[in-house]
Amino acid sequence: xxxxxxxxxxxxxxxxxxxxxxxxxxxxxxxxxxxxxxxxxxxxxxxxxxxxxxxxxxxxxxxxxxxxxxxxxxxxxxxxxxxxxxxxxxxxxxxxxxxxxxxxxxxxxxxxxxxxxxxxxxxxxxxxxxxxxxxxxxxxxxxxxxxxxxxxxxxxxxxxxxxxxxxxxxxxxxxxxxxxxxxxxxxxxxxxxxxxxxxxxxxxxxxxxxxxxxxxxxxxxxxxxxxxxxxxxxxxxxxxxxxxxxxxxxxxxxxxxxxxxxxxxxxxxxxxxxxxxxxxxxxxxxxxxxxxxxxxxxxxxxx
Numbered sequence: 001x002x003x004x005x006x007x008x009x010x011x012x013x014x015x016x017x018x019x020x021x022x023x024x025x026x027x028x029x030x031x032x033x034x035x036x037x038x039x040x041x042x043x044x045x046x047x048x049x050x051x052x053x054x055x056x057x058x059x060x061x062x063x064x065x066x067x068x069x070x071x072x073x074x075x076x077x078x079x080x081x082x083x084x085x086x087x088x089x090x091x092x093x094x095x096x097x098x099x100x101x102x103x104x105x106x107x108x109x110x111x112x113x114x115x116x117x118x119x120x121x122x123x124x125x126x127x128x129x130x131x132x133x134x135x136x137x138x139x140x141x142x143x144x145x146x147x148x149x150x151x152x153x154x155x156x157x158x159x160x161x162x163x164x165x166x167x168x169x170x171x172x173x174x175x176x177x178x179x180x181x182x183x184x185x186x187x188x189x190x191x192x193x194x195x196x197x198x199x200x201x202x203x204x205x206x207x208x209x210x211x212x213x214x215x216x217x218x219x220x221x222x223x224x225x226x227x228x229x230x231x232x233x234x235x236x237x238x239x240x241x242x243x244x245x246x247x248x249x250x251x252x253x254x255x256x257x258x259x260x261x262x263x264x265x266x267x268x269x270x271x272x273x274x275x276x277x278x279x280x281x282x283x284x285x286x287x288x289x290x291x292x293x294x295x296x297x298x299x300x301x302x303x
Contacts, residue, residue, distance in 0.1 A: 006047050011073050013040035014052065018070035021053075021060055083141075095124050095281040100131035100145035104224035105268065108244045109296070110146070110289075117288045124281055132196060132223070137273040143282055144273075149266040157277065159286060161268040162297035164241040165261045166200065169248075171234035172255040180258040183208050189257075190236030191218035194227050200239045204262050228254075243296055268293070 013036075017026040023037045030037070045052050052066035062070060101110060106128055114126060131145060134153055151158040168186065180186060183205075191201055191214065202215050218236060221227040224244055231238040232253045242261065248254040270289055276282055 006044050010040045010044040010047070011077065013037050014044050015070065015073050015077055017041060017053070017060065018062055018066065018074075021062060023060060097124065097126045097144065097281055097285055098140075098142045099126050099128050099285075100135070100140070100142045101128045102132060102146050102148060103130045104228070104244055105146055105148070106130070107225060108247075113292050116292075117285065120288065121281075121284050124284065126285065143276055143279065144285070145271045147269045147271045149269075151267075151269055153269075153271050156271045156273055158269040158271050159290060161270060161289065161293035163267045164243060164264050166204070166239045166264055167242050167245075167261050168204070168237050168257045169240055169245060169254045170231055170237040170257050172252060174234045174237070175255070175257060179256065183210055183258060183260060186237060186258060187214055191215070192227055192230050192236040192238035193218055193220045194224060194239075195220045195222050203265075204239055204260070207262050208260055 013026065013030065013032075016029050017023060017037060020026050020029070023034045023041075026032075027034045027037050041052065048069075050065050051063050052069060053060040054063055110128070117126070118124065129142075131142075134147070135142075135145075137145075137156070146161075147153060147158070148164075151160065170189070174189065193216075194200060198216070198220075205211055205215055219230065221230055224240060227238050228240060228245060228248065230236070231240065232248060237257050239262075241264070242249075245254055249256070270286060272279075272282060272286070
């Protein structure tokens with residue numbers, strides 16, 4: 001059955017015209033004439049049976065329907081472009097793995113190590129995209145994901161990587177008299193929070209049998225990378241997995257405010273859909289990352 005989809009040319013012309021709200025600027029961007037742009041928009045409006053622009057003298061303004069449709073068309077064209085680049089990447093001689101990763105885990109742990117995987121398997125390449133929440137693999141092109149939490153992800157196989165220990169850290173200059181000797185002294189400083197772990201500080205204080213009204217107060221940040229930057233900038237004390245800040249600690253950009261590490265309840269896992277179990281490239285990556293993770297796991301409590 002033939003799909004009732006407008007031509008790509010009309011959609012591209014409309015998306016550009018919606019951004020510029022000017023047929024003149026759109027024509028210049030697409031190297032077409034204004035009349036050609038106007039004709040494409042007219043064809044699209046006729047196809048849809050509604051107006052996308054109001055013509056006001058020499059200006060064009062999106063209608064309500066035009067604004068809604070422009071957002072949908074832009075997202076669709078972006079996805080088509082993304083899919084095109086992905087399939088072009090697969091056209092080479094290398095095998096490509098699509099990996100969903102936790103942003104800071106990727107930048108601080110995986111990226112510094114991935115070159116060793118390429119040296120061992122020169123025919124492989126790994127594309128990485130940030131994903132912080134669980135998702136349905138069938139709705140994506142991902143071959144695997146890095147996940148933190150529990151080993152439960154429906155329809156998948158989870159391979160344990162390592163646990164983490166979080167430490168309370170801050171900029172050295174923030175501490176008045178050097179490292180804190182008593183845990184309750186931490187209430188004298190701003191506490192920094194990770195949005196996805198709202199109870200981290202509460203759990204830390206419960207572990208050391210302390211409570212306080214300031215436990216949930218303080219600025220919140222979406223990713224560990226932002227939280228690390230905030231701590232390095234002297235904005236407060238943050239609870240951060242030690243393995244993510246080894247470099248910052250060694251360079252003196254951060255210091256452990258008080259030596260009370262806490263092992264998180266969750267762990268890091270490599271998650272793969274059950275149907276990918278026979279993927280040879282994925283098995284090679286799994287073997288490699290498991291080996292790297294064992295080294296991190298052995299050293300996670302040494303600081």
